[in-house]
Amino acid sequence: MKLALREALRAFSRAPMLSALSVTTIAFSLFAFGLFGLVALNLRSALAQVEERVEVRAFIAEGTNPEATAAAVGDIAAFPEVASVRLVSEVQALERARRELGEFEDVFEAGILPASIEVRLKEGFRDPTNVRSVSRRLEVYDFVDDIRYGEEWVEKLYKLRTIATAAGISLGLVFALVAIIIIGSTIRMAVLARSREIAIMRLVGATNGFIRAPFLVEGFLKGLLGGLLALVLTWVTFQFVGQYVVQATYFDARLIVLGVLGGALIGLLGSAVSVGRHLGRV
Amino acid sequence: MIRFTHVTKHYPRGGPALDDASFHVNRGEFVFLTGPSGAGKSTILKLIYVDERPSQGEVRVAGQSSVTMTKHQIPALRRRLGVIFQDFRLLEDRTAEQNVAFALEVIGTSQQQIGPKVARVLTQVGLAAKATALPHELSGGEQQRVAIARALVNDPLVLLADEPTGNLDDRSTRGIFQLLRDINASGTAVMMATHDLALVKSLDFRTLELNRGKLVFDSGAQYPAPADEFDPPVAGSDAGAQPDAQPGAQPAEPPGEAGAAGDVGEAGEAGGAVAEGGAP
Numbered sequence: 001m002k003l004a005l006r007e008a009l010r011a012f013s014r015a016p017m018l019s020a021l022s023v024t025t026i027a028f029s030l031f032a033f034g035l036f037g038l039v040a041l042n043l044r045s046a047l048a049q050v051e052e053r054v055e056v057r058a059f060i061a062e063g064t065n066p067e068a069t070a071a072a073v074g075d076i077a078a079f080p081e082v083a084s085v086r087l088v089s090e091v092q093a094l095e096r097a098r099r100e101l102g103e104f105e106d107v108f109e110a111g112i113l114p115a116s117i118e119v120r121l122k123e124g125f126r127d128p129t130n131v132r133s134v135s136r137r138l139e140v141y142d143f144v145d146d147i148r149y150g151e152e153w154v155e156k157l158y159k160l161r162t163i164a165t166a167a168g169i170s171l172g173l174v175f176a177l178v179a180i181i182i183i184g185s186t187i188r189m190a191v192l193a194r195s196r197e198i199a200i201m202r203l204v205g206a207t208n209g210f211i212r213a214p215f216l217v218e219g220f221l222k223g224l225l226g227g228l229l230a231l232v233l234t235w236v237t238f239q240f241v242g243q244y245v246v247q248a249t250y251f252d253a254r255l256i257v258l259g260v261l262g263g264a265l266i267g268l269l270g271s272a273v274s275v276g277r278h279l280g281r282v
Numbered sequence: 283m284i285r286f287t288h289v290t291k292h293y294p295r296g297g298p299a300l301d302d303a304s305f306h307v308n309r310g311e312f313v314f315l316t317g318p319s320g321a322g323k324s325t326i327l328k329l330i331y332v333d334e335r336p337s338q339g340e341v342r343v344a345g346q347s348s349v350t351m352t353k354h355q356i357p358a359l360r361r362r363l364g365v366i367f368q369d370f371r372l373l374e375d376r377t378a379e380q381n382v383a384f385a386l387e388v389i390g391t392s393q394q395q396i397g398p399k400v401a402r403v404l405t406q407v408g409l410a411a412k413a414t415a416l417p418h419e420l421s422g423g424e425q426q427r428v429a430i431a432r433a434l435v436n437d438p439l440v441l442l443a444d445e446p447t448g449n450l451d452d453r454s455t456r457g458i459f460q461l462l463r464d465i466n467a468s469g470t471a472v473m474m475a476t477h478d479l480a481l482v483k484s485l486d487f488r489t490l491e492l493n494r495g496k497l498v499f500d501s502g503a504q505y506p507a508p509a510d511e512f513d514p515p516v517a518g519s520d521a522g523a524q525p526d527a528q529p530g531a532q533p534a535e536p537p538g539e540a541g542a543a544g545d546v547g548e549a550g551e552a553g554g555a556v557a558e559g560g561a562p
Binding site: 202210 | 360362
């Protein structure tokens, strides 16, 4: 292992240009992938914010016994899909309307707006099917006059979400694939540049594991360095965008570690495959 | 020590490189492999150090059979062989001693042992004074000496030399050849592929001549194919190993009396005796 590390570091110092080039190449392909990741991440969180507003409103008939509605609120809160239930009385509804539509304040009179039960759904249950099923179960209560959940809006939102997810996954895969191919060929170049060393090692009877080790260390280090450099690049870009364009979210610690380790892993695997080709015969 | 039994090697593109070759080489022998380019000289050497496997037949080296050898056994076998080439194959960015040390490092030799071993073997090839020179600072002959030192550093049973003097002028060629003879005299078998017929004819060493993959002439093994020190006796192996070209030329003598075989070169003979007597 000591020898592997020494040989790997030697490779860096013997060919600093080639090493710098491969680290930079790795960094830029991971940077492209990282930028895409940032966009996807922010789109997702924006969509999630909108989604949180999906709610089902059951309007309550005038003159309903408050005890009956209170009992219903308890039942509804126990639905597995339901995150929270709120009872909005006639007075509260009026106040809210006045607040939200200030300029039409005088239009509203007491009694014009019905009381309602507002149901918010848990994450993962905000799709049209679940929303519809919840609203159908609310219809069962005979004091419920009418149910609104912005059917069209929910469906559009859901479609948007599906498209965003599909685009995110496919584009993400393409970006990742491109990064892997570029990193793989960069590493392959580095291995090719040292094919003579590999040939000599084989000739004098070094075991395959022994031959592989320095290259794996080298690939891992290059991937790691490339990943860190990519991290710096995305962070700088993120700061720039945050300052001049729009406030956005950055990767959390988990994603950062995952991204950098991912880079190191690609370097490692790329090396393993490239060296394997040289070792494959006989 | 090395035995080819009806060995044929086809390359996927390019037809047969070796066609039904049978011969054996004993410990301490000096053997020339001659023939025009493409005759199969390099193929024989590659089959010995298991860079290639035979398409048919069996190659036995130091008790290992090409038929049963697994991939994982190859490195261990190669550690008992030394190989040199026409183009030296040195690492350009390392000094002479680093090149030699590299061969020890990559097989896991301890650092304490590497220094003395490298010094000894560089002295043996006459390059002790140039241990810290880089390959491009050395002449061709000196570079080949570094390569020989690298091949010798693990005390191989046999030194395989593929056109070792092909890139050298006459003077360097003589120097390298003398070095190979000295190495042989100290007990290491040498198999040298060459198309330098003048060199081959000037010496009375055993010669295997190849043409288009066929073994067309064997000037004679020093001793008949025995079950060598590694091999269990194989029934009928003698017949298979004897070339047809020299019927009756092989007196069945024990190695120690090889001096009686008049057609054997001096160095080869001495080497044979030393190897057989002093085998570890």
